Amino acid sequence: GYCTAVDPNNQNNNYFNPTVPTPQSIGTGTNDPVVKVSGSMYTMIALTESGKVYTWGSNTLGQCGIKPYVSKIRTPTINDTLQNFRAIDVGVSGSNGAAITEEGDVYAWGSKNKGLCAMAGSGAQYKPVKIPFPEPCRLMALGEQHLIAASDCKAWGLGDNSYGQL
Secondary structure: OOOOOEOOOOOOOOOEOOOOOOOOOOOOOOOOOEEEEEEOOOEEEEEEOOOOEEEEEEOOOOOOOOOOOOOEEEEEEEOHHHOOOOEEEEEEOOOEEEEEEOOOOEEEEEEOHHHOOOOOOOOEEEEEEEEOOOOOOOEEEEOOOEEEEEOOOOEEEEEOOOOOOO
């Protein structure tokens, strides 16, 4: 995780070390074990055993789902909007993040381009929004600009369909 490695020669630690050639410890600051991680080119997401969602890295399009107008999140940071839910699955793409709660609700955040946050228009969605899937979902996958979620028997997709991926 270069997202948390800072240059030891920089007294202010105001920029990231662009290369980390050896494994570095990345922690959530709690004793809650991480059960899933997902990453894109510049953003990471982690799910803990208790269902908490942590994100870090680039937030220029809201991909971390936290702190509007902060372009880089240095350390794993809990997603406040999802704090009252227990997540069972998480994912991140180059411009979006998403989580499924134990109730089967899907929340997405990040770029609104291509309708991925179930919104028309463009720009960034910094706080997770509930996607109105017709049934509770149990798992999902994020592509670069699309999301597919599945219930026990059906799957749905939204976002970019330029190549018929939905």
